[in-house]
Amino acid sequence: MPEFERHKQVLENLSTAVVMLNKDLSLEYANPASEMLLEASRRRLEQAEVLDLFPGSALEGANLREAFLSGHPYTLREAKLRTLGGHDLIVDYSVNPLFIGRSKYLIIEIQPRDRLMRIEREEDLLTQHASARTLIRGLAHEIKNPLGGIRGAAQLLERELDEPLLHDYTRVIIEEADRLRNLVDRLLGPRQLPQMSSINIHAIMERVCSLITAESGQSICFERDYDPSIPEFIGDREQLIQAFLNIVRNGMQALNAANIEQPCIQLRTRALRQITLGAEKHRLVCCVEIIDNGPGIPEDIFTRIFYPMVSGRAEGTGLGLSIAQSIINQHQGLIECDTRPGETRFQIFIPLELNHESAR
Structure with a gap:
């Protein structure tokens, strides 16, 4: 040659x-x-x-x-x-x-540099989320054990009290113990193993649209831009509906709180090739974008939005995005967010060649 x-x-x-x-x-x-x-x-x-x-x-x-x-x-x-x-x-x-x-x-x-910077950002995000989950599991164990003892003691005390008026106090103890237990369970996210089956991403998005339309009283305009070439893939239908519902509901609440004149949420799907998520490269990935025209996420909480108990609303629990990230992580995927005034964009990446064992 x-x-x-x-x-x-x-x-x-x-x-x-x-x-x-x-x-x-x-x-x-x-x-x-x-x-x-x-x-x-x-x-x-x-x-x-x-x-x-x-x-x-x-x-x-x-x-x-x-x-x-x-x-x-x-x-x-x-x-x-x-x-x-x-x-x-x-x-x-x-x-x-x-x-x-x-x-x-x-x-x-x-x-x-974009790809390298994105890989570094994703690895950091996955590490932070894994650390937060480990901390939460440890706290949940330490909280739930004494809660069970408090609730049991309150029930025994209630049986020993002859004065009916005093039962109101024991009922408060029992109800508050139950409330704290439910909060810890929500912090931990889905407790059951994923029920994997063949699913269509667009059927899931349409289900989410119908639920949010009913919740908002049809006040939110949905714009769809679907890629029909995306094949069905293996996933847990109910958990994925919950993950996407949490993100779209956040957008709806932000739009309602800001009194946007023409509130709109865009739903876009694309099939991406040769995408690295964290440290693993995937041949084919489903990318779902959820974009709202709201005021954007406050800068002081933007870097922490996937942490539990972080919310931009006084009445918010701050669990929706954390649970959504956990569910997508179970599907070997990742959620990213970009925000500015007038637009907040969530990108959800799910590999279309899911490793069944790691999903379990």
Whole structure:
């Protein structure tokens, strides 16, 4: 094999995006990894203005020309790059001058940071949630044991009391012990093992819509954008309904509290390929987006919304999102959230190739 062809084959099989520019800063070469990253074929990249990939194109154009003239390489960390599909990426990229015979070129190596940052964020989220669950289980054990003793003692005391009026006090003790036990049970989330069966995600979303429509008195507008290509997958229907219901109900309550003029919740489903959730890569993932046009989540609680007992409402229990995250975790998935005034977006990722043993 000629040496040139050997080098080209190496470039074609790199997972790092590599593009080569000529003296006019026009594209001379792009490997397949760069086509995937920039969401365009090589032919389209050759026809496009390369500087359009950089949001600050004037400044970056000056940097590229300076590197071409001076022969000095440079590197930028966590820079913004805009794909030809219009999506903004965070990337690290290095620019290196290259001489081939008497011709001079610029080689740009691009490493996407979005995926790495997302993996780090997801791993941190999963670790925090697992730590919170461990703490809650320990507290629940310490709380439920004495509660059982208090309730039993109150029942025995009630039998020994001859004065009916004093029974009111023992009933208060028993009822409050039951209330605390129920609260601890809710903190622990679903206690039964998942009842796995083949389910359709859109049937689940429609069930949630009908429940919220009845609760809200049809005051919430639902916009649906479903991907019909998503296949059925293995999951616990009732638990997934509960998880999605908790998230949509949170959106409904936020919209009602803010008196939004035209309250709307968007439901969007997509099938995503080659997605990493935590430390595990999945070939095919179902992504459900639940988007409301409410005021957004307060900044002071945003990083803690999946913790138990954290709520933005005075009357809220702060258990809905924590339980939802636990249920989705049982399905090897993850819930993420992004918020700003006028839009709160929950993304729920569920692998479509569920490992049955780990789900149990």
